Amino acid sequence: MSAVTVRVPAKVNVQLSVGGRRPDGFHDLATVFLAVGLYDHVTAAPAEGLRITAAGRDVDRVPLDGTNLAARAAVALAKRYGVEPDVHLHIDKDIPVAGGMAGGSADAAGALVACDALWGLGAPREELLALCAELGSDVPFSLAGGAALGTGRGEILTPLEVGGEFHWVFAVAEGGLSTPEVYRECDRLRRADGGSDLASDLPAPGADAALVAALREGSAAGLASALSNDLQAASVALRPALADTLATGLAAGALAALVSGSGPTCAFLAPSAGAATTLAAAFPAAYPALSPAPGATLL
Numbered sequence: 466m467s468a469v470t471v472r473v474p475a476k477v478n479v480q481l482s483v484g485g486r487r488p489d490g491f492h493d494l495a496t497v498f499l500a501v502g503l504y505d506h507v508t509a510a511p512a513e514g515l516r517i518t519a520a521g522r523d524v525d526r527v528p529l530d531g532t533n534l535a536a537r538a539a540v541a542l543a544k545r546y547g548v549e550p551d552v553h554l555h556i557d558k559d560i561p562v563a564g565g566m567a568g569g570s571a572d573a574a575g576a577l578v579a580c581d582a583l584w585g586l587g588a589p590r591e592e593l594l595a596l597c598a599e600l601g602s603d604v605p606f607s608l609a610g611g612a613a614l615g616t617g618r619g620e621i622l623t624p625l626e627v628g629g630e631f632h633w634v635f636a637v638a639e640g641g642l643s644t645p646e647v648y649r650e651c652d653r654l655r656r657a658d659g660g661s662d663l664a665s666d667l668p669a670p671g672a673d674a675a676l677v678a679a680l681r682e683g684s685a686a687g688l689a690s691a692l693s694n695d696l697q698a699a700s701v702a703l704r705p706a707l708a709d710t711l712a713t714g715l716a717a718g719a720l721a722a723l724v725s726g727s728g729p730t731c732a733f734l735a736p737s738a739g740a741a742t743t744l745a746a747a748f749p750a751a752y753p754a755l756s757p758a759p760g761a762t763l764l
């Protein structure tokens with residue numbers, strides 16, 4: 466079999482409601498994932514043993530050993546089907562690393578689909594989704610794409626209808642933020658406010674009906690007024706410059722601004738393609754992207 470390439474999208478959480486910390490260390494979530502047209506490409510080619518290479522944006526911050534999420538995905542799939550993980554995985558990165566846009570998760574989902582095809586396994590989608598959930602909370606959505614409500618720790622997906630296209634601009638920061646550190650800062654801020662950070666004390670979060678309706682109607686104005694991210698205060702506390710980035714985008718014509726996931730990438734919803742181009746020009750490194758985007762796709 467010759468090499469196969471899979472294209473995988475980044476995501477933005479248009480709702481990220483964080484409940485309490487569970488005994489397993491994860492937080493209960495109600496999050497609305499939206500896949501955006503900013504892609505990594507994962508190519509799987511025949512090889513003896515497992516080899517990882519990478520090129521593109523932030524490539525010096527992508528691990529090329531067994532800790533790479535794409536490598537972990539290939540090993541997990543091989544183990545599940547009792548085959549050798551013989552593959553050369555090449556990752557072409559466009560999704561910012563540690564940027565809150567699920568780049569590593571995208572590469573894991575891409576590697577699963579690519580290795581499944583290369584090795585001729587014919588794994589059912591349900592099996593791939595179960596492997597995704599073992600690899601990380603965001604990985605099932607990277608496989609699925611489109612728009613979905615994520616519950617549990619984010620891995621339980623309910624697809625959502627999207628009635629139109631949304632124009633986004635993503636302002637990429639220098640350097641990443643660690644997801645566990647941002648969750649820890651969120652917990653610390655809750656305790657500092659005199660509250661609890663434990664799942665046993667906090668109600669389970671739920672989907673925002675107004676936001677789900679705005680997505681269904683394809684209403685950018687409705688979506689703009691409903692965007693929310695419970696991790697944003699923690700990301701801004703760890704990286705105060707993000708407050709200026711958010712203000713810059715609003716002054717440059719964004720309908721709304723929020724930190725993408727755990728950050729530090731900032732997401733701006735634009736009223737049109739032209740406005741997105743103007744907005745992107747307000748930042749040293751910013752990229753327009755459309756949503757929704759399809760999930761992991763074999764090219």
Ligand SMILES: C[C@@](CO)(OP(=O)(O)O)[C@H](O)COP(=O)(O)OP(=O)(O)OC[C@H]1O[C@@H](n2ccc(N)nc2=O)[C@H](O)[C@@H]1O
Pocket residue numbers: 478481490491492493494496564565566567568570600601602603604617618619644645648725726727728
């Ligand atoms: C914050 C979010 C929002 O979509 O995305 P990013 O900003 O990282 O892209 C996700 O919850 C990130 O999901 P993902 O990056 O897959 O995290 P995982 O590998 O499952 O977990 C990494 C660590 O993040 C924390 N974590 C993750 C998910 C969750 N529901 N609660 C948590 O507390 C835990 O400390 C966990 O050990």
Ligand SMILES: Nc1ncnc2c1ncn2[C@@H]1O[C@H](COP(=O)(O)OP(=O)(O)O)[C@@H](O)[C@H]1O
Pocket residue numbers: 526527528532533534535556561562563564565566567568569570572573641642644726727728
């Ligand atoms: N294929 C990969 N691409 C990017 N980062 C990876 C990958 N595999 C492992 N990592 C590690 O995961 C960390 C989080 O990366 P990423 O998934 O891009 O960010 P986020 O969790 O903010 O969406 C990185 O700092 C890096 O060390």
